[in-house]
Amino acid sequence: MKKFACAVAGAASLLLCAGTQAAEPATGSLTIAQAAESTMLDVTRAAAGVDWYILGNINEQLLQPDPTLEVKNWLAEKWELTEVDGLPVIEIWLRKGVKFHHGGELTSSDMAFAHKRLANPDVSKWPHYQAKVDHIEIIDDHHFKIIFKEPDGTFIPGAGLMRLYGISEAYYTSHSEEEIQQRPDGTGPWKLVDRKVKEEFVLEAHDDYWNQEHRPGVKNLTIKIIPEDITRVAALQTGAVDWIDAVPPAMIEDVKKMDGIATTARPSGNNLFMSLPQYLDKLPGRNDNPFKDVRVRRAAALAVDMEGIIEHVLFGQAQRYTTTTPGSAAYDASVEPYPYDPQKAKQLMTEAGYANGFDVNCYNLITPREPNVKEYGEAFYAYLGQVGIRCKLIGEEYAPWLARNNRSREPQNDGILTHMWGHGVVADPGTPWSGHMHCYAPGEGWGSYSHYCDPEMDAMVKEQATVMDPADRIPLLKRIGKKKYEDVAGGITTYVPLVTFAWREDKVDYKPWPWMGFWRKLQEIGIKH
Amino acid sequence: MLNYLIKRILQGVISIIGASAIIFAISRLDDPTLLLLPIDATPEMVENLRQRLGLDLPIVQQYLIFLGNALQGDFGNSYRWEQPALQLILDRLPATLELAFAGLVFALALAIPFGVLSAVYRDSWFDNFAKLFAMLGQAMPNFWVGLLLILFVSVNLGWLPAFGREGFDSLIMPAIALGWYPVAAMTRMLRSTMLDVLDSDHVRMARAIGVPNRVVVWKYALRNAAVPLVTMLGIYFANMLSGAFVVEVIFAWPGMGRMVVEAMFARDFPLLQVGVLFSAILFVVVNLLVDLSYGVLDPRIRHD
DSSP states (O other), X not given: OEEOOOOXXXXXXXXXXXXXXXXXXXXXXXEEEESSOOOOOOTTTOOXXXXXXXXXXXXXXXXXXXXXXXXXXXXXXXXXXXXXXXXXXXEEEEOTTOBOTTSOBOOXXXXXXHHHXXXXXXXXXXXXXXXXXXXEEEEETTEEEEEESSOOTTTTTSTTSTXXXXXXXXXXXXXXXXXXHHSOOOSSSEEEEEEETTTXXXXXXXXXXXXXXXXXXXXXEXXXXXXXXXXXXXHHHTTSOSEESOOOGGGHHHHHHSTTEEEEEEEOSOOEEEEOXXXXXXXXXXXXXXXXXXXXXXXXXXXXXXXXXXXXXXXXXXXXXXXXOTTSTTOOTTSOOOOOOHHXXXXXXXXXXXXXXXXXXXXXXXXXXXXXXXXXXXXXXXXXXXXXXXXXXXXXXXXXXXXXXXXTSSSOOOEEEEEEOOOOSSSOSHHHHHHHTSOOBXXXXXXXXXXXXXXXXXXXXXXXXXXXOHHHHHHHHHHHHHHHHHHTTTSEEEEEEEEEEEXXXXXXXXXXXXXXXXXXXXXXXXXXX | OHXXXXXXXXXXHHHHHHHHHHHHHHHTTSOTHHHHSOTTOOHHHHHHHHHHHTTXXXXXXXXXXXXXXXXXXXXXXXXXXXXXXXXXXXXHHHHHHHHHHHHHHHHHHHHHHHHHHHHHTTTSHHHHHHHHHHHHHHHSOHHHHHHHHIIIIIIISOOSOSSOOOSTHHHHHHHHHHHHHHHHHHHHHHHHHHHHHHTSHHHHHHHHTXXXXXXXXXXXXXXXXXXXXXXXXXXXXXXXXXXXXXXXXXXXXXXXXXXXXXHHHTTOHHHHHHHHHHHHHHHHHHHHHHHHHHHXXXXXXXXX
């Protein structure tokens, strides 16, 4: 048996530095407001990002990033990655004394049940994340092994960190699917007490929560759903709510000037980029294929003043990135974004034989998922025109955009496409890179959203999908990131939106915690004494 | 009368079935499966979901299944919520009805006195004020009125809550925002018809025989001028029911409109179909009631 030198942490080292909440029992009430509403409240069935706003407070996983984005052991007290007969095995020691909201203690049997439920395609939206797991072997109540049938490079760092939620087998098998969704069970710091669709969620601090250092400092929390930006800000201003998420970019300066209001901004879990199709000559009515030439791709990257767009179109509420953002395993500070250099861009266009430019469709995504995406696209595509990449701007709403983006669907994309796909504010970009940097391989699962193709990149992307040991994986991801930058592979990386939270600083004690980059995990929110 | 009623109900049923067929066909132009799964879902997962939702069947077969189930009260589960679509809409319907009714009451409470008085005092300062008010009302969309109300009444004055549905206080501003446009339209309509009626022979006769002006205006003239107003009332009430979603979003009002619009963007077909079906039913019912009310207001057009 080969044992990799992976992160193994003892219980003592797991407790993070002192938080803002003391260990005394939570009391009092807070009312807060969120712009978007979670629909599905079952971790197995949930698929939309917004669902994790609530679920991230109810359910927990084996690992959890802390506020500094460092991944900590959470329900797992420690873990080891080993190899048996050439196949990976993750051995996990569960934390003792972790209680479910509706009673009972978390055991290995619950984790095995969670795996089976997640692997069941009739229930789960995530069976592909368990596809390489052969089975779970229970050693004792707090010790089990995840036995793989083949390596899965993104299992540990991928979305959801080891991808197993602590859910109660007893609760899930004694309640209907509808009941589970109405009153989900979990080990998290908050228990769902009531829910009124389109109105509110009522949560209660979990009295028996295992983490005494980092837990809510208030007993009752009501989350109102207020989709309209101005109304949400007005609700904070009038004191109707004590905390809000998603302060609209155009109002951030005004909110910061309000008396008694504190704000903080965090990078969202979403990465925006512009896909450049490399197969235009294969489409009807087109003989040239300008984006096949790396010089044209670089020219496009150099043609756009992203700093200007961030400042003036996105009101400063964005962060540039090249490979990934800080907090991701693949982050490489030495790889800087392409500068704004239209002269160099024109020179590259001339060298590539496009001195007079060319015409291309530009599909501009229209969606409220991130602020000002449409305006960012309009500005971006206008900049391309300055160096001869003449856009025919076509606005596209989210559902048809998704179909155009997906290579297996019609209509086939025939132009530049605004794209968004989270690269992991924590964790790593293995999954999105497999989706948009590998050549499209019908039926094989590679490159489903890819408009780029390069055999060398394919080999690297395939390799990362099998490398589980962080000691090998991180350098490999950084090599891919370097090539991605040099080759403008998978499109032009543009920005990660920032999400701003605001609260009444005389009343609320708040420390933002990430959960899949959404930052709606209310691990440490309380009343200021 | 009974024959007329039966005929109108049959027409209504045909309209409702037609609306359901149209929305069914239009909604099937898109495939929702990509929206319902994670972006990295495998092609097998997408196909599996399509089969489970019955989206792999021919559209005519899908529609017949939908109709068959609908006749038994089963409209299927919402794709996003995975809950019965009918129940989701029924739970939200009272809030929408409440808002639409309040908006209508607000509109009538202003439109009737404004319309009548501006006709009676034609070209006076009040008439000019009413015309200006009507013009402003038609020029300002309800989302703008709603936001102004929030900023002025909630934030600056602190009189009313900015959002939610908790008691009468929270209903006032959404009702004003929703009723704002109809006030303007109804005022103009009523003023115009009142001017015609006040100039008619029977009104002049009533005045000549000494009927008090108050009675002439508010009893006889208004009743005659009310027929077009009632027509308008029916149209606006139906529009308010189906078009309240903007106001519902602004005031975080938990109504059906918000849910249906979100269902449209999410390609949540079952929820969308139930929402549209309910809108169609309400539209048909309101129009039928309006038609029947003509006979009450004007015996000459009773459906005997």
